[in-house]
Amino acid sequence: MKQLSQIYLLLLLVTGVTGCTTIGYYSQAVSGHLSLMMNGDSVDGLIARGTTPDDLKQKLTTSQQARRFARDALSLPVGDAFTDYVALDRPWVVVNLVAVPEFSLEPHRWCYPVLGCQAYRGYFELDDAVAEQADFRETGYDTFIGGVTAYSTLGWFDDPLHSGFTRMSDDRMVALMFHELAHRVVYIGDDTAFNESFATAVELEGLKLWSDRQGNPDSFQRAFERLQQRNQTLALVETTTTRLESLYQQRDRLPVETLREQKAELLAQLLQDYLELSSQWTQPGPFGENPTSLNNANLALFRQYNQHVPGFRQLLRDQNHDFEAFYRAVEALSKRPETERSRRLSALSERFVEDF
Template sequence: MYCRLFLDFLKLLLLCLLLSGCAKVIYIAEQTKGQLSLQWNGIENKKLLDDVTVPPEIKQKVQLIEKYKQYFYEYWKIELGGIYSKTTMLENEAVTWLVITSKWDEVKALKECFPFTGCFPYLGFFNKKSAQAWMKDKQRSGFQAWMRPVYAYSTLGYFEDRILSSFFEYDQYELAELVFHELFHVMYFLKNNVEFNENLANFYGEEMAKEYFEKSSDSGYLEWKNRLKASSVLRRKISSHASELNQLYAAQKPKSQADGEAILQSFVDEKFKPMIENECNKLGLNNCSAKKGEWNNARFAAMLTYEKAAPDFHSLFKTHGDNLKDMLSYIKDREKEFNDSNQKDFTAFLFSSTIDQK
């Protein structure tokens, strides 16, 4: 199998040489090497579970992931093959690092496009130094940038995704949400619409985890559910402020980078940070990550990538009687109609139809 993957990789590089710049060929080569390393270093779960030197807490997490995968299969009746049948122990805490970039006068993630795979509102790097170098290069070019660690991702079924040691940092409830999120990407992914896909997978990951544990009386589950609700409220507040900042740029039309950065700084210091402080305290979020680090257009854009459509998906869920299967069937039907139309924005197309139904 790996020989075939290597040949496919060589073909891809050759095509990219014809269709892309040299920098992207180097990037693709580095990322492919990282992905193949994850595949080659995978250990069969059975072998890991039989190994007396492996800590019990790691074995427990692997067994939980296998249970969550089985639940996903039984729920959707979708073949998942060898996904999560092997475990790869990472050298670092994170598996990749994402870099998001944005212009200084707009909260919008800049897209990076590749032959065959489409466009993405970020770049992911297996090598942290490469991510930092890319970020600094974009900053030198006048863009705003933000980098964050990634602990899980999906190859959309192109590879048999591994359980990664980065998964083990999550408790059983967060782990269920993560596994359902990533497996949902395998089942449904709309090409060239990462924002829609991430918002939808976030929604399904959370709702499936709630259904999985709904009969649990465990205090840990109730704490997770309350934490999830509080986090959702905060994320929506941040998304709303990101949209408000965009409106400020549109209204004030900064003529220079310095003018744009002045608008950003004033907004963050006078409006955004006080809101974050107040909401984190009110919601009881003691370890509030939103209070940490710098906020710029790129970080706000990253939040919109994952959270902008969350309220709309919840409304759509209610429209379909809180039934996840009916909701997905409806989305797929609307996608077919969208493909036959002259519309360009599926998210707007989907939710305009939802509004008409009410």
């Protein structure tokens, strides 16, 4: 009954929004999530079923151990999330569109009832995302479409586990579960960077603790390598974005052709530096294997997920790794104005020293 009442609420929100395009978008979002919920099987039932393949049974068993760990060790509000399993016919559950003006690093924001404004727009069908991408490209925006393995409904629904999770290695599956559950703790409608950086910090610190408890240092070593890759990539991106921001501040004074030429040079240098750096890595990096180009949208998306991570991790240290106290501190910070939040997180980041 809880799920059905929430679906009815979302449908009311959809029909209360004017504009055919907007109604069409919300309709696909509701029908897409409803399809996930209606096609799920009980994880416990699948584990007990003799016909469930052994490799899937192992993944499902690990997922339930991770659920309990998230609740008991990380104080995450698990509820009934990840208790159903859905087999998907694709590696991603949704695709996200990011659109950024040609001479800016501030992404376009889409605003939604209840959820507020976000710097990306999710679609269950790739063709729908491509159609909206084409509209933005016609007006000169840089765009990016990326597959998303999971998303959170912030506790409004009992989010299912699905084959996008179980196709991952155990450590990546567990980390992603922690990330999505963290969104249930604190969510600011108009601050994607705050939300995603917080969830990423919980993901990293939670996985470290999980690996320690599991007695599996090799698992965390892989995660630590990915963290190093992310930090190294972030350093490159921050250097480039500083230069791009300086360039874009001159957009009223420089000819468009000059802006485009200098922008292209900075992005080409970033791509070259990233390819040289990632050639030494044993796992795919944040921009994937051998990307052929980068643009404002790639940079904006990457920064959304990473720019405040050190600050949140330092805040957890300041609470002596007490997750409940950490969440209270994050919730208090979330109530402050955006400029104050960013300033506070920047100050925390300056104190942070990696200890993994």
